Each structure stands twice: as structure tokens, then as C-alpha cells.
Amino acid sequence: MTVRVRFAPSPTGYLHIGSARSALFNWMFARKHGGQFILRLEDTDQKREVAGANEAIMRDLRWLGLDWDEGLDIGGPAGPYVQSERAELYREWAGWLVEHGYAYKCFCTAEELEERRQAAVAAKQPFVGYDRRCRTLTADENAVREAEGRGYVIRFMAPLAGETIINDAIRGPITFHNEQIGDMVMLKSDGLPTYHLANVVDDHFMGITHILRADEWISTAPLHINIYAAFGWQAPVYAHLPLVLDPSGKGKLSKRTQAFDDEGHEVFVKVEEFRDAGYLPVALRNFLANVGWSFGEDREKFAMEEAIPRFELEDINPAPSRLPYSKLDWLNGQYIQEMEPEELARAVRPFLERAGYAVNDEALRSLMPAMSVRLKQLREAVDFLAFLGPDEDGVALTAEDLTHKKLPHTEALTAFREARDFVRDGERYNLEAIKEAFYAIGERYTSNQKAGSFLGLARLAVTRQKVSPPLFESMVALGRQRALARLEEVVAILEASG
RNA sequence: GCCCUCAUCGUCUAGGGGACUAGGACGUAGGCCUUUCAAGCCUAAAACCGGGGUUCGAAUCCCCGUGAGGGCACCA
Numbered sequence A: 001m002t003v004r005v006r007f008a009p010s011p012t013g014y015l016h017i018g019s020a021r022s023a024l025f026n027w028m029f030a031r032k033h034g035g036q037f038i039l040r041l042e043d044t045d046q047k048r049e050v051a052g053a054n055e056a057i058m059r060d061l062r063w064l065g066l067d068w069d070e071g072l073d074i075g076g077p078a079g080p081y082v083q084s085e086r087a088e089l090y091r092e093w094a095g096w097l098v099e100h101g102y103a104y105k106c107f108c109t110a111e112e113l114e115e116r117r118q119a120a121v122a123a124k125q126p127f128v129g130y131d132r133r134c135r136t137l138t139a140d141e142n143a144v145r146e147a148e149g150r151g152y153v154i155r156f157m158a159p160l161a162g163e164t165i166i167n168d169a170i171r172g173p174i175t176f177h178n179e180q181i182g183d184m185v186m187l188k189s190d191g192l193p194t195y196h197l198a199n200v201v202d203d204h205f206m207g208i209t210h211i212l213r214a215d216e217w218i219s220t221a222p223l224h225i226n227i228y229a230a231f232g233w234q235a236p237v238y239a240h241l242p243l244v245l246d247p248s249g250k251g252k253l254s255k256r257t258q259a260f261d262d263e264g265h266e267v268f269v270k271v272e273e274f275r276d277a278g279y280l281p282v283a284l285r286n287f288l289a290n291v292g293w294s295f296g297e298d299r300e301k302f303a304m305e306e307a308i309p310r311f312e313l314e315d316i317n318p319a320p321s322r323l324p325y326s327k328l329d330w331l332n333g334q335y336i337q338e339m340e341p342e343e344l345a346r347a348v349r350p351f352l353e354r355a356g357y358a359v360n361d362e363a364l365r366s367l368m369p370a371m372s373v374r375l376k377q378l379r380e381a382v383d384f385l386a387f388l389g390p391d392e393d394g395v396a397l398t399a400e401d402l403t404h405k406k407l408p409h410t411e412a413l414t415a416f417r418e419a420r421d422f423v424r425d426g427e428r429y430n431l432e433a434i435k436e437a438f439y440a441i442g443e444r445y446t447s448n449q450k451a452g453s454f455l456g457l458a459r460l461a462v463t464r465q466k467v468s469p470p471l472f473e474s475m476v477a478l479g480r481q482r483a484l485a486r487l488e489e490v491v492a493i494l495e496a497s498g
Numbered sequence B: 001g002c003c004c005u006c007a008u009c010g011u012c013u014a015g016g017g018g019a020c021u022a023g024g025a026c027g028u029a030g031g032c033c034u035u036u037c038a039a040g041c042c043u044a045a046a047a048c049c050g051g052g053g054u055u056c057g058a059a060u061c062c063c064c065g066u067g068a069g070g071g072c073a074c075c076a
Helices: A017-033 A053-066 A083-099 A112-122 A139-147 A195-205 A216-232 A271-277 A281-289 A305-309 A324-339 A343-354 A361-372 A379-386 A409-425 A432-447 A452-463 A471-478 A480-496
Strands: A004-007 A036-039 A101-107 A153-156 A163-166 A173-178 A186-187 A208-216 A237-243
Touching: A004 A208, A017 A036, A017 A173, A017 A237, A017 A271, A017 A281, A017 A305, A053 A271, A053 A281, A083 A101, A083 A153, A083 A186, A083 A195, A083 A216, A101 A139, A112 A153, A112 A432, A139 A186, A163 A216, A163 A237, A186 A195, A195 A216, A195 A281, A208 A324, A208 A480, A216 A237, A271 A281, A281 A305, A281 A324, A343 A361, A343 A379, A361 A452, A361 A471, A409 A432, A409 A452, A409 A480, A432 A452, A432 A471, A471 A480
Parallel strands: A004 A036, A208 A237
Antiparallel strands: A101 A153, A153 A186, A163 A173
């Protein structure tokens, strides 16, 4: 039997990082078994419709490298994989359930239900779902209501006694008392199905063999199993994935509630936010695979090709977890360090351009070896390379900033003058030549004959940044003219304070 | 309120009765290196939620607590 799994997001307008983890696990499972990974849109809630939502989801999945074999955008019209386009099919099967005595029409309005619910709560009655009032309507009573033109929903007739057991691939058997399962709505009054019906019908006709979905679906799993049973269809294997918690660990990670870390910084929730910050897809994938699952052998960093053969549902940790964001930074940094200078330059360039930097390829490339060990997120390059950006000022320097106890004022002035002369008149202006000249100057004028303190001051003088890439690389990237201008300013500052 | 799930360092995890003085990673602290910041290397602190069982022996199995989370919609 070929494994067929699906990722079926609802069109919220973005891909949630927790959903991305579910998608990743589905994808890994499909790839491991040489099966199919299917992308389907669960868009049966008209109130929630967001324009362009499926494009955003597809873009982010593709960016993450999670390619699907069937579904949205694959060969031919997407219709079969968009639930709103299949309304007729669900209507037929909802009808089938009614005809065969597994479901009934319910004429209670939303307002009535709300009232009764409030009343139950007020009376401190144990809260249960729908009170099943319409379940016992006779055929005649039904006919009267329909003749009156009253709208209705179709509700599933949950068994009133007994137990339903789901055999979860991660958690083992989970037993539910059937009286706990409400008579859930299958078909809404707008004629569209609820998740429960659409999901079961689609999974059946799409031949889904395994359902890997979030923990929050556990409570409705027995309902789904009962629907399969009513239809006489074989239910797929269920595996309920652990939830991704918000940073406080106090609830599901969501855009709306406390997506803030201990320091109060907002934390990323949408995949696009991770991309915009400059996380690499390889890093994000690796990171996500480490949450709820682990590679083994004490290894944290691995390629998907290595991970896929080892992926087993049984190994998934059932406990919910928060995202270790700082570990993502580390991982991303690791992957950035592995990039070739050209590759990194290409990746960093869009971030700089967006910030208005006009940097030529060569200058950028020359900085990459120095940058690769410093970046956690690619966007950090913008601040790091501010001396190349549109804002030329940087930190304001005083004479005091330009001296050091090993290099007092007089010596500093002489050293900077020589440095300026070298930049202005030197035969060569490249990494080696600059290095040689600046070391020599530094060793000559510092009291301990070590270039260090001078180099530090020179770096500050040239980049105007407290934190920046190393001096020589920065000078090359900045170019002779701009470097000269900055050294001249520094000399002037020192002269003026003489 | 009812039902369900879960529980190992701060965090992510390894662990499936003896190999556990509980391993790894991130983070943190200290050190080395050093032109800033990093990177790299070295070192350190840091956990089996509690109580009962079962067993010669429990982080591992069972029960009861406790805590946390999820669900109880004409949302998914």
C-alpha cells in the first residue's frame, strides 16, 4: 500500500510555523515511504476567506522545499483540491448520511443555540454540545418545517453509548466515551460542509492512508472515526502531532496572543517572517525537524536526505513544545558559515538593496568571508554594513575616541597622518597592502609596539561603527576615496584638539 | 464544569528495567584567542513534578495526586 498523506491548511493568508512543522512531518513521512504528499485547501468557511491565501501558502511551502505531488497547482485545475469547489460532493454525502439514518436535519438557529448554551452555563449545567433537540423529529415534523422554508443544518447522529477507540500512531490507543461526542454539524446552512465532513470525504476519496495533524484534533478524532464507520469506509491511521506552544509555554503559538519571548520581544510566527529576517530554508527545515523529533546520535544539524530514512512516527515525542528560537539562530549561523562567498553575497544583496544600499558586487563579495561568521540572520548584514549604506554619518567621533592609553594624542595624530598618506598615495590598495601598512604604523607608534590598539581606533575611524566587520575588509569594501575622506576627517579632529 | 493529552537541565531533546556518577545541543557563566563584534577551542553550573506500588533492580512499567496544555462552534 502506498503511503498517501496530505497537508490541508485553511486559507488564513499565511503559513503558520506550527503548520509548517506539520507539513514537514507529513512530507518527510511521504518521502520516506516513497508515497505521495498532497496539498489541499480547506476553505469551507466563507467568513474566513482571505484573498491570495493559497498563493501565500504555496509560496512558503516551496520556499521551505516541501514539494507536493498532488493538489494545488499541480497538473490541471486545482478544483479537486479546493473544498469550496466541491460543495456538491459533500452535499451528496451529507444526504447519504441522512437517508441511511446516520444524520438528521436540525432547524435550530444559531441564535437559539447560543441562548440555550448561555442558559445552560448560567444554570451551572454541565456544558455539552448540541442538545439533540431535532434528533427526534418525525418525518412529518421535518416536512412541516421544510415547507415553512426554514433553513437547516445536517447533524451527525453520534452514538449515545459505548466507546470509540482511536489508535494513535504516536500515543497508542485513546478511548472516548461516545456520550461525550456531540451531534456535530456536517453541512452548514449555507450548504457548505464543516471540516468534519469535508475532511473525511476528501481523505477517503483521495486515498489518504495516514493523517498527521496537530494535537488539537484529538478530541474530534472519534467523531471522524464514527463518520468513516457510518459510510462503511476504512479509516486512515491517525498520528496527532504535538502542539507548538508560544514562548511562555502557556498556550498554542498564535499570531494574536502572547508571541513574545522573555525579554518581551515579539517572536516570529509566520513562515514569511522567518524568510524576511533572513533565515535559510535549510536551517528552518532542520530546526523544525528537531522540535518533536530528533535525529539521534546526538546530532542536531543534518540534511533532510539523512533525516528522511530515519523518520518514524513512533519516534515523535508526544509532549508539546515551544520553539527554541535561539537554537534557530545558531543553526542558521552554522549554515551561513558553510556558504561560499558568492552564494552568501547573493543571499545578502536583497536585504541591502531593500535598505537602500548601493554596493558593488566586488565590494560585497570581499566582505563575505568576514561576514559569514558573524551573521545569524541575513538581515543583520544591514546594520553590520551600515558604513556602506546611505547614511554616511555613523557615530560622532571625538579626539578622545581616537586615542588609547597605548597611543596618546601626539602618537595617534602621527599614526593617522601616516595612515592617511598611505591611503592617499600608496601604490597598491588591497587587503594585503593595507594590512601590511597599518600593522607597520601601529607597531611603530604604540607604546607596546603592538598594532592592536591602533587597529581598533582605525576601524572605528573608518567604519564609524562601534561594531563592524574587521578593518581591512571594511576598507577594501569602502574603496579608497571614501576611506581617505574618513581618515582625513579623523586627522582634522585630532589636529583641532591638539 | 466535562472529556482528552502531556510531564527529563532555563529551552529543544536522548533515554523504551541494570551499560545513568542521567548523554547531546542551544542558551548562560568563566577562560584562551583577538583591531570591535563574532567565529573557534577549553571549562563550569544546570533536569528525571510528588507519592505510592510492581521488581533483586526503576527516568524507564502500573496507580493516585499535582501541574501544564488541548477540546467541548453552522472555525478549521
